[in-house]
Amino acid sequence: MNRTDRLYALAEELRRVGRAGTTSTRLARLFEVSPRTVKRDISSLQQTGLPVVAQAGVGGGYVLEASVGLPPVNFTPAQAVALALAVSALPPGSPFGTDAEAARAKVLDALSPADRARADQLAGRVWSRPDAVGDVPAPRVLRAVEQSLARQLVLAIEYRSSTGAVSRRRIEPVVLARTRGTWYLVAWCRTREGLRWFRLVRVLRADLTTERYDPRPVADVGDAPPDAHPVSARPSD
Known part of the structure; x- marks a missing residue:
C-alpha cells in the first residue's frame, strides 16, 4: 500500500472506530508500518484538516473530535477491487449473494471516474474462479x-x-x-x-x-x- 492509499485507509479506520478511538500500536499493526510512521501519517491528516486528537495513555491513541461531523465513507480503488474479488469468490447459490453483488455495484458506482478507471485496470489483473458446489439451494x-x-x-x-x-x-x-x-x-x-x-x-x-x-x-x-x-x-x- 502506497502512502496516499494508506492515509486514506487510516482516515477511514479512524472514522470506523468512532469516538472510542484506537491506539497507534494497533494502527501500526493493521497497516504493517512502524508506530513512528503512524504518528507522521496522523500529523499529515491533521494538516489536511481532519479533526484527529491524541489520547493520553500507554502506547498513545487517536480519536476523531466529537464536535465535528464526519463525511460519508468512501473507498479506494484497491478496496473496491478487494470487495469485488471477495464477491466473485462466492460459490454459486451462496447466502447473501444477491446483496453482495448489489453492494459491489454500489461501491464501483460511487467511485470517481478516475478511481473507477484505476479500479477497472487493477481488477483486470486479478483472476478468480468461484468455488463451485455440486448442489445449489433454491x-x-x-x-x-x-x-x-x-x-x-x-x-x-x-x-x-x-x-x-x-x-x-x-x-x-x-x-x-x-x-x-x-x-x-x-x-x-x-x-x-x-x-x-x-x-x-x-x-x-x-x-x-x-x-x-x-x-x-x-x-x-x-x-x-x-x-x-x-x-x-x-x-x-
Missing part, C-alpha cells in the same frame, strides 16, 4: 433464510431427509455454515427440541413467519468445522 429458500437471520424471525420449512421423508418444522436459525462444499443451516428445531444441521439444498420450502425469537449463542453449536470459518472483515481490536 433462491427463495436462501432469501427466507437470510431474512430470518437478519430479522430474527422464526422460519417454517419443509425438509427432505436423506431417506426422502419430508417433514414440516419451525426452526430458529443460529448459524449458516459451508463445509465440504455444501451450505448448512444450523438451527434450533422446535419439533426435535434441539439443534440440527439442515442441508440447505434439502429445504424444499422456507416461509418467514411474523414470530420473533431470541437467537441462541453461537457457542451452543460448538466449534466450526476445519474448513468453515466465521465471516469477519476486521482484525481484532
Whole structure:
C-alpha cells in the first residue's frame, strides 16, 4: 500500500472506530508500518484538516473530535477491487449473494471516474474462479433464510431427509455454515427440541413467519468445522 492509499485507509479506520478511538500500536499493526510512521501519517491528516486528537495513555491513541461531523465513507480503488474479488469468490447459490453483488455495484458506482478507471485496470489483473458446489439451494429458500437471520424471525420449512421423508418444522436459525462444499443451516428445531444441521439444498420450502425469537449463542453449536470459518472483515481490536 502506497502512502496516499494508506492515509486514506487510516482516515477511514479512524472514522470506523468512532469516538472510542484506537491506539497507534494497533494502527501500526493493521497497516504493517512502524508506530513512528503512524504518528507522521496522523500529523499529515491533521494538516489536511481532519479533526484527529491524541489520547493520553500507554502506547498513545487517536480519536476523531466529537464536535465535528464526519463525511460519508468512501473507498479506494484497491478496496473496491478487494470487495469485488471477495464477491466473485462466492460459490454459486451462496447466502447473501444477491446483496453482495448489489453492494459491489454500489461501491464501483460511487467511485470517481478516475478511481473507477484505476479500479477497472487493477481488477483486470486479478483472476478468480468461484468455488463451485455440486448442489445449489433454491433462491427463495436462501432469501427466507437470510431474512430470518437478519430479522430474527422464526422460519417454517419443509425438509427432505436423506431417506426422502419430508417433514414440516419451525426452526430458529443460529448459524449458516459451508463445509465440504455444501451450505448448512444450523438451527434450533422446535419439533426435535434441539439443534440440527439442515442441508440447505434439502429445504424444499422456507416461509418467514411474523414470530420473533431470541437467537441462541453461537457457542451452543460448538466449534466450526476445519474448513468453515466465521465471516469477519476486521482484525481484532
